[in-house]
Amino acid sequence: MPSMGDAPCPCPCPCPCPTSLEDLMLKLCSPDADSQREASLALRNLAKTSSVHRFCIGEIGAIPSLITLLSSPDTETQTHSVTALFNLTLRNDANKASIASDKGIDAVVQVMNNGGLEARENAAALLCNLSRSKASLRMICGEDLFRGLVGVLREGSMRGKRDAAGAMYNLLTNRKSRGLAVSAGAVEALFQIAEDRASGLIDESIAVLANLAGHRDGRCEMESPDWMQCLLALMREGSESNKEFACALLLLLCQHSSSVTQMLQTMGAKEPLLALSKCGTDRARRKALNILELL
Template structure:
């Protein structure tokens, strides 16, 4: 595709995008045909339509498990991160999804983080559409399986944005943000950033008024924040967390119940 005209490159990318959209057998045939290495340079096309079609085609192809290794071997990760930074709204969303798809290969998680994807996902979290934010959250969650990527997310300013999204309580976005916050609370830098961003009152509110799964995620994050911090325990008591924790400790959900009981134990110990 490299020596062909811009029109031909756009038509080729759009054709692959369409063929790979719905059928697994077509995805497998495209992967076996040698199209993947030819598609990779188009991920950095200066023509927005060509770049968008190439990124979406790569996303569609990556849905076939057998294609993920060849996509990685063809050097697609760095150009996908470039598209995540430079593309249209649709391009950015689909680049995030393609990276999410490739991150199911565990070794790719470190590579994607090292190629600079985390700050771009945080930027999408800040300025993207609702769908873009959900895609960014899903990809961040998967990438933050590794400690280094957790550190990168905190350094990129993810925590205040996540706290803001939880506070907005917008359906799936708030719940996904809670999950990512819980992941970042696993490292000291994440816990410190959450305390600085005023996460505790927001998490208490989510624990009181959110959906059941949201309450579970909020308790998990609070548990991590308070495990080794008497200061955070004191803040949690002052925010009125005891009554909702007592209610959760008596709930049917074994996950919420157990975590709420542990957290209550910390707070009662603090009060003695």
């Protein structure tokens, strides 16, 4: 989904309680851990409630202070801060740009790698939002980034995995990122999600895998009998969209490797492919026929 920016507010600070915000800023910048925790939680909640609050919090200069608190030894403060930053990016492109320009991305990546699970998931959600902006997209890269996303793909809740997959999908539009994602273990993590029928994320995981198949090392890792069986199982028993996504990925792999076509022949792939060529969606039928021609 494309990012959506708010229209400029009609007055310098439309926040109904500017004094309260100033008090929160004082607490946020205080050396007292309890004050920092209280202020970061309050900003987290305020940023969630309205675009007016998000505008005012950004205008008052809270973003750099929240970024600083991402390295707080207090896990609650860290979680509140990264979640507040995520909430501040909702329908607000200016806040997204501020997080990126204040070198917040490195701090967010550190949280995603080293924080508690809630903080890691919300860091992935924040990166998913930031990666929708072309300006921010150029700044989001690196081994630690993809290592953190893969960690959330493996250990997160359904929501966390969805956000991590969404962030990775956006980031892989940069071809240079694909090798980093493969090296971080993305292929295995995504196939494990695709194998889980209860995940609700089969299409999303295969869509990301299709991007990774654009990298030679990604394709090589996918040429595993286990992963081929996973795709064939989806073509036999998955939903219509599951079948379509799985077939599209198989075609991509077949077009790059004769060993994949040979493997499919030994696995009895013709039967599900023939069925799909007759009864699948228009796109799935075309892909299935193309694979059958290669076989």
